[in-house]
Amino acid sequence: xxxxxxxxxxxxxxxxxxxxxxxxxxxxxxxxxxxxxxxxxxxxxxxxxxxxxxxxxxxxxxxxxxxxxxxxxxxxxxxxxxxxxxxxxxxxxxxxxxxxxxxxxxxxxxxxxxxxxxxxxxxxxxxxxxxxxxxxxxxxxxxxxxxxxxxxxxxxxxxxxxxxxxxxxxxxxxxxxxxxxxxxxxxxxxxxxxxxxxxxxxxxxxxxxxxxxxxxxxxxxxxxxxxxxxxxxxxxxxxxxxxxxxxxxxxxxxxxxxxxxxxxxxxxxxxxxxxxxxxxxxxxxxxxxxxxxxxxxxxxxxxxxxxxxxxxx
Amino acid sequence: xxxxxxxxxxxxxxxxxxxxxxxxxxxxxxxxxxxxxxxxxxxxxxxxxxxxxxxxxxxxxxxxxxxxxxxxxxxxxxxxxxxxxxxxxxxxxxxxxxxxxxxxxxxxxxxxxxxxxxxxxxxxxxxxxxxxxxxxxxxxxxxxxxxxxxxxxxxxxxxxxxxxxxxxxxxxxxxxxxxxxxxxxxxxxxxxxxxxxxxxxxxxxxxxxxxxxxxxxxxxxxxxxxxxxxxxxxxxxxxxxxxxxxxxxxxxxxxxxxxxxxxxxxxxxxxxxxxxxxxxxxxxx
Numbered sequence: 247x248x249x250x251x252x253x254x255x256x257x258x259x260x261x262x263x264x265x266x267x268x269x270x271x272x273x274x275x276x277x278x279x280x281x282x283x284x285x286x287x288x289x290x291x292x293x294x295x296x297x298x299x300x301x302x303x304x305x306x307x308x309x310x311x312x313x314x315x316x317x318x319x320x321x322x323x324x325x326x327x328x329x330x331x332x333x334x335x336x337x338x339x340x341x342x343x344x345x346x347x348x349x350x351x352x353x354x355x356x357x358x359x360x361x362x363x364x365x366x367x368x369x370x371x372x373x374x375x376x377x378x379x380x381x382x383x384x385x386x387x388x389x390x391x392x393x394x395x396x397x398x399x400x401x402x403x404x405x406x407x408x409x410x411x412x413x414x415x416x417x418x419x420x421x422x423x424x425x426x427x428x429x430x431x432x433x434x435x436x437x438x439x440x441x442x443x444x445x446x447x448x449x450x451x452x453x454x455x456x457x458x459x460x461x462x463x464x465x466x467x468x469x470x471x472x473x474x475x476x477x478x479x480x481x482x483x484x485x486x487x488x489x490x491x492x493x494x495x496x497x498x499x500x501x502x503x504x505x506x507x508x509x510x511x512x513x514x515x516x517x518x519x520x521x522x523x524x525x526x527x528x529x530x531x532x533x534x535x536x537x538x539x540x541x542x543x544x545x546x547x548x549x550x551x552x553x554x555x556x557x558x559x
Numbered sequence: 560x561x562x563x564x565x566x567x568x569x570x571x572x573x574x575x576x577x578x579x580x581x582x583x584x585x586x587x588x589x590x591x592x593x594x595x596x597x598x599x600x601x602x603x604x605x606x607x608x609x610x611x612x613x614x615x616x617x618x619x620x621x622x623x624x625x626x627x628x629x630x631x632x633x634x635x636x637x638x639x640x641x642x643x644x645x646x647x648x649x650x651x652x653x654x655x656x657x658x659x660x661x662x663x664x665x666x667x668x669x670x671x672x673x674x675x676x677x678x679x680x681x682x683x684x685x686x687x688x689x690x691x692x693x694x695x696x697x698x699x700x701x702x703x704x705x706x707x708x709x710x711x712x713x714x715x716x717x718x719x720x721x722x723x724x725x726x727x728x729x730x731x732x733x734x735x736x737x738x739x740x741x742x743x744x745x746x747x748x749x750x751x752x753x754x755x756x757x758x759x760x761x762x763x764x765x766x767x768x769x770x771x772x773x774x775x776x777x778x779x780x781x782x783x784x785x786x787x788x789x790x791x792x793x794x795x796x797x798x799x800x801x802x803x804x805x806x807x808x809x810x811x812x813x814x815x816x817x818x819x820x821x822x823x824x825x826x827x828x829x830x831x832x833x834x835x836x837x838x839x840x841x842x843x844x
Binding site: 303351359486 | 587593595646647653654656657658660661662663664668669671672778784785787792817818820821822824825829832833
């Protein structure tokens with residue numbers, strides 16, 4: 247697409263999204279804020295899975311790290327929304343470095359298993375560290391995030407929506423810029439042909455770790471939004487079902503795309519809320535069916551990449 | 560003394576993990592499919608028993624009957640799984656793994672919908688519900704014995720029988736095996752069926768040890784995965800050693816340092832991956 251047309255399209259979408267507080271009622275606006283947060287996290291997972299060729303089954307751990315970090319910051323340090331966001335991102339980076347340092351040394355199925363294990367261990371850690379996280383009951387009593395006085399002018403829901411939109415737009419923009427940067431191209435190179443990248447002098451493990459850190463930091467930012475929206479976070483926020491939900495968003499939106507998973511994320515969160523009265527806890531059945539249908543009928547780039555990776559190895 | 564009891568609990572848990580992990584590791588070795596539905600199959604065994612006999616203790620004969628029924632259910636589910644994966648053969652291994660994940664969600668949600676999401680536990684069968692040597696639960700000893708028996712049988716089948724030789728050959732060099740006139744596809748099907756049957760059986764065996772509840776499937780799946788990451792893929796010896804190690808780490812960890820138990824598992828897995836990236840008994844590709 248012509249870059250100028252693309253620029254106009256992005257501006258138009260942002261403009262339409264920005265006027266939503268004047269169109270939607272508070273309930274729907276709140277829902278859309280949540281959808282945007284999950285869309286951002288799905289895009290970060292697509293960056294890892296599609297662009298980096300690193301299939302993670304434990305991405306919700308980053309949601310949890312971001313959400314708990316933001317929540318704990320809100321309770322003990324500052325009510326400032328930006329401050330909480332920055333702490334969450336920093337926590338996401340640290341967590342990505344700690345786990346990714348091991349994970350990127352594994353290949354193929356081992357990466358899949360390792361990330362799945364990290365996801366489950368994160369849930370266990372959140373459940374058992376009762377003193378810090380509140381255990382099974384979750385972290386409650388979190389004060390509302392202060393939105394730079396914006397909520398004095400408009401209702402809090404609208405102010406929060408704008409804050410979420412800004413964070414998601416910036417996070418998504420960062421993902422796109424990084425994907426197209428020299429580092430992003432190196433990440434794609436490490437996915438396509440590890441041996442050649444190494445021969446060219448790239449530190450392949452380091453490049454992969456960078457991809458994990460980028461995806462983790464962006465996902466943690468989404469997690470902070472989830473916590474700020476509900477002023478609550480519990481181990482259920484990071485359990486494996488959430489990782490799977492994020493993966494369904496990626497499969498549905500297209501593994502090679504970043505915008506696709508973002509849109510699919512918003513759509514699935516809205517769909518889940520709309521059907522919740524009719525479906526109740528049967529939503530997971532729908533999620534499983536969607537997952538199976540996506541794998542059967544929507545083959546995307548990933549298994550192609552996978553085959554090429556297997557050949558390269 | 561208390562620590563010794565906990566360590567013994569760990570052996571029982573390890574025996575259970577072995578029954579689960581051995582199928583997972585062999586299915587992977589033969590088909591290159593990571594069966595992420597293995598935890599859901601375990602869960603199916605537990606809920607099947609719950610639906611048939613409820614939470615009250617039953618006689619040993621009935622319990623064994625249910626366990627055999629679980630084996631049959633495992634064979635059926637394994638056949639279904641094998642049929643579901645087949646269209647994706649040639650589409651790459653990751654898609655197959657993702658498909659099993661989707662099927663796992665469907666299966667476990669179906670089970671939770673047909674019972675409920677709350678906690679349930681099976682009672683140990685009459686005769687094994689008492690304790691031996693003072694106060695140690697007899698059922699746990701029975702689980703250890705069952706685990707040992709299954710481990711022994713698996714080793715015997717793999718090392719001493721023609722069927723086992725075919726499976727080993729199919730792991731090492733499927734093309735050459737096919738060239739000698741063996742139907743490799745049938746060998747693969749056999750391993751999937753056996754692995755799934757063992758997983759569902761493990762669900763009945765573990766019913767009196769681990770509470771049935773929502774999320775159980777991922778919990779046992781992850782533990783089984785850690786076992787084969789530690790032990791090495793497609794290695795029975797690795798699965799046995801890994802299961803014993805993880806059984807101890809998890810049980811002792813939860814008993815001694817409950818807040819750190821989760822990190823302990825991670826530490827063990829990370830240490831093994833650093834020391835021997837292919838697992839303790841894994842082959843380096």
